[in-house]
Amino acid sequence: MSPGEKLDPLPDPFILQPPVFHPVVPYVTTIFGGLRAGKMVMLQGVVPLAAHRFQVDFQCGCSVHPRPDIAIHFNPRFHTTKPHVICNTLHAGRWQAEARWPRLALQRGASFLILFLFANEEMKVSVNGQHFLHYRYRLPLSRVNTLGIFGDILVKAVGFLNINPFVEGGSEYPVGHEVPCSRVLRGLWPGQVIVLRGLVLPEPKDFTLSLRDEAARIPVTLRASFTDRTLAWISPWGQKKLILAPFLFYPRRFFEVLLLCQEGGLKLALNGQGLGATSLDQQVLERLRELRISGSVQLYCVHS
Template sequence: MRPSADPDRDRDPTGDYLLQAPVFHPALPFLTTIFGGLAPGKMVFVQGVISVEAERFQVDFQVGCSVSPRADIGLHFNPRFRPRPHVICNSLVHGHWMEETKLPHLPLKRGDRFELLFLLEEDHVKPFATSRAGDAVAKPLFLRSPDLEVPLSRTLPEGFRPGDSMTVRGLVCPDPQELRISLKTLDPSCSLWCFHVSFTDRRILWGSDTEEGHSSGAMLAPCFPFHPQRYFELLFLRQEDQVKVALNGTPFGQRPFPQHLAHSALELTVEGSLVLYGVQNSSQTSQEADA
C-alpha cells in the first residue's frame, strides 16, 4: 500500500497506542514491562481483592528492576489500612525518597474487590479507585507492520559492538510451538548464538544452532516465563566479552561473545510462534516499528 499524499488522511486512530493483553491471577510480587513507557495519555488498570487482614499494599511505576542500586520509582502508590485508612504517594530518586503526599480518604476496604485506574498526564498521574465486582477483558490491539513479518531477517552492518543492545518485543501466539532468535555471521553456516524457547517441553536454551536446525546449550531457568497470548520484551546487551539477556526487565542469563566479530556484519533472525511488535538495534539509525 502506498502512503497517501496527506499523511493524516488514511491514518488508523488506533495506530498510536498499544493495548497490552491483560494478565490474570499473577503471582505476587508481580513485575511487567509497560511497552512504550509511561507516555502522557496512557492508562494502567489494576483489579484485585484485598485480604481481610491486609495492612497495606503498593503499586510502583519504576525504571527497570535494579535491586542494587535500587531502581528509581516515578510513582509509589501505597494504600495503608492501619492505624487509620490512608494513602501515601511518593517518588524514589537515586535511592532517596522525596517529600510524600498523604491522602486521608481511602475508598478501599479490606476484604473488598477493587479497581484502580492510573491516568498518565503531562506532569502528574491521576489515580482513580472503585470497589466493584466483575473482570475486565481487553483484547490486544496493534497495527500490523509488513516490516515485522515473521520469519524476520535483518542485517546488522556495523556488527554488535560493546555497549550495543538489541530489543525484541512480541506477542506469543495462542497455540505456540517455539520461538527462536539467532545472531549469525553472513556465512549461514556460522551461528554465534540462538535463544530458543520450546513450548512443547517448556525449556529455554541459549546456545548454538546445529546443522539439523536444533539448538544446543545450557538451559537458562528452571521456570518457564513465556505464555500464550502474553507480551514479552527481550533485551540483549553486548559487553566486552559477553552478551547479557533480560526478559521483561529481569536479568535472565549471559553468554560469551567472540570479540573479533564485534565489528563484523551480522544477521539477526526471529522466527516462531509470535507476532512481532518491535525490533530495535541500538547501533542502527531506525529499526523499530511502532504498533
C-alpha cells in the same frame, strides 16, 4: 475472500494497545505511543495478605543501567502502623520531594481496580470507582513510554485505554509484523538492551532468537519449543543448555523478551521475570551484526 469468510474485527476504539493478562511481577512493558492527556491505564489485581509494598512506575525509558527517569512513582505501603501512599518523581538519579496520602484505599487480601487518568497537568487516580488522589507532573508527560510494576502485588490484568475514543488519531493499537525478521546490530556493550514484544500464534511450534556476527556465525541462540515446553540456549555447536524456569509462552498471549548485555554475557528476562544469563566474551558481543527472529509468533516491537 470467500463468501463466508469474515475480516478480523478492529479493536475497540477505547483500547489503545493489547491488554496484558496475569503478567509476572516485576513486569516492565512499553506504552505504545507514549503517554498523553486523554490516556488511561487500568490495573486490576489482588493485594497479598502479607504485602509490604508495591509500586507502579511510569518511566522515561526501559534501560537498567543507567536507571531511567521516573515521571510518576505510585507506591502504596502496607507494613507501617499507618498504611499510606507515596507519589514521587525520580530525575537524574535523584528523588524529589515526596507527596504522601495517609488514607490508603487498598487493603491486604482484597481485590482492586485502579485507574490512572492522565490529564493536561496532573494524573488522577481512582480505586474501585472512587477518586483517591491527584499528582501534578514534574516531568513532561510526553517523555513517558514505559510502565513498570514491582513489589507485593498479584496482577490480573493491565489495560491501556482512551478516555475519549472519538478523538482523531487517538488509537495507537500496534500493527503486528510477520516473522522471520531481522535487525541490524552494531555490536553490543554492557548496558545495552534488546527488547522483543509480540503475540504467540494459536498453534505454535517454536520460537528462535539468534545473534549473528560479521562472518554470519551464530555465537548464541535462544530457542523456545512449544512441543515439550522448554526454553534453552543453543551453542554454535548445537549443544542445548536448558533454562530451568517456568515456561511462560502461551498460545494467543503476549510476551516480552529482554536481553541485557553485561560484562561477560547476556542476561535474560521473560515477561519481567529474570531467567539467568549466558556467558559470552566481550569481543564476541562487540562483533554481533544481526538479530534474527523466527517461529510461531507475531512481533509488535523490536528494540535493539
